[in-house]
Amino acid sequence: DTEVTQTPKHLVMGMTNKKSLKCEQHMGHRAMYWYKQKAKKPPELMFVYSYEKLSINESVPSRFSPECPNSSLLNLHLHALQPEDSALYLCASSQSGGDTGELFFGEGSRLTVL
Amino acid sequence: AQSVTQPDIHITVSEGASLELRCNYSYGATPYLFWYVQSPGQGLQLLLKYFSGDTLVQGIKGFEAEFKRSQSSFNLRKPSVHWSDAAEYFCAVGAAGRRALTFGSGTRLQVQP
Numbered sequence: 001d002t003e004v005t006q007t008p009k010h011l012v013m014g015m016t017n018k019k020s021l022k023c024e025q026h027m028g029h030r031a032m033y034w035y036k037q038k039a040k041k042p043p044e045l046m047f048v049y050s051y052e053k054l055s056i057n058e059s060v061p062s063r064f065s066p067e068c069p070n071s072s073l074l075n076l077h078l079h080a081l082q083p084e085d086s087a088l089y090l091c092a093s094s095q096s097g098g099d100t101g102e103l104f105f106g107e108g109s110r111l112t113v114l
Numbered sequence: 115a116q117s118v119t120q121p122d123i124h125i126t127v128s129e130g131a132s133l134e135l136r137c138n139y140s141y142g143a144t145p146y147l148f149w150y151v152q153s154p155g156q157g158l159q160l161l162l163k164y165f166s167g168d169t170l171v172q173g174i175k176g177f178e179a180e181f182k183r184s185q186s187s188f189n190l191r192k193p194s195v196h197w198s199d200a201a202e203y204f205c206a207v208g209a210a211g212r213r214a215l216t217f218g219s220g221t222r223l224q225v226q227p
Contacts, residue, residue: 004157033214042204042217043158056214090157101146101165101208103215105157 006091006106014114015081021109023074023091032074033103034066035090043090049074050096081113116141118207118218126224127195135190135221137205146208147188148215149179153201161203164188175199200225 004025013019023032031050035043048056049068057066063085065077074091088110092103117140127133139145146165150158162173169181179190188205202222206215 006157040220040222042220045214048214088155092158102148102160102163103158105150105159107157108155110155 004091004093004104004106006089006109008109009107010110010112012112012114013078013081015083017081018077018079020078021076021089021091021111023076023106024072025093025104026072027093027104028071028095029093029104030071030096031094032068033092033094034074034076035092037088037090037108039087047076078111081111083113086111086113116145116207116209116216118205118216120203120205120218120221122221123219124222124224126226128226129197130194133190133192133195133199133223135203135205135223137188137190137218138186139188139205139207140186141207141209143209144183147179147181148206148208149173149177149188149190150204150206150217151175151201152204152220158204161190195223195225197225197227199223 007022033048034046037043045058046060047066052068063080067075088108090108091106094103119138148163149161152158161177162171164171164181171179177192202220204220205218208215
């Protein structure tokens with residue numbers, strides 16, 4: 001299994017809603033990532049988990065809250081978002097944190113904030 | 115700090131023509147280099163990667179790239195483009211023990227029939 005699975009594929013939420021994005025991989029990878037991608041832009045790193053511990057937070061606003069319940073799962077909890085947070089959110093994994101080797105990406109979750 | 119430059123924002127080629135997408139990087143040591151492709155609304159798929167060894171790297175879908183240390187470049191090539199190659203292409207750089215990959219701004223490839 002060489003897939004990273006993200007759910008939901010599409011999410012529409014209001015600014016007062018609380019929602020979550022989910023990511024799962026079964027490749028035994030020990031590093032997992034959240035990236036944010038705006039239209040016609042490259043992915044921007046948000047968070048990195050290495051061995052289930054948060055190792056990088058790229059100064060992301062607290063309305064985004066990551067969680068890594070175990071080595072296969074990564075969540076991104078969303079609360080009180082702004083319309084400018086609308087974007088494609090990509091999850092990725094790699095064999096181990098800090099090796100900056102190959103990243104395996106999911107298909108992404110398209111988020112629209114009204 | 116490491117950085118990646120993709121000078122071409124948008125390239126249009128005819129189907130069957132050859133393709134070269136440019137990528138220049140800035141990093142003091144030997145970097146890890148990657149090319150990813152992204153179709154609209156999709157995730158990123160790895161085309162090929164360079165860590166060390168042979169500077170000409172073969173990838174999936176008939177793509178290849180050549181690492182040229184003297185020019186700090188890692189250009190992507192394909193001898194004959196297919197309509198299905200139309201997508202966004204990202205060059206990325208990483209390094210051992212450092213944080214996650216740094217992506218270039220991307221090159222959008224359009225293929226004319």
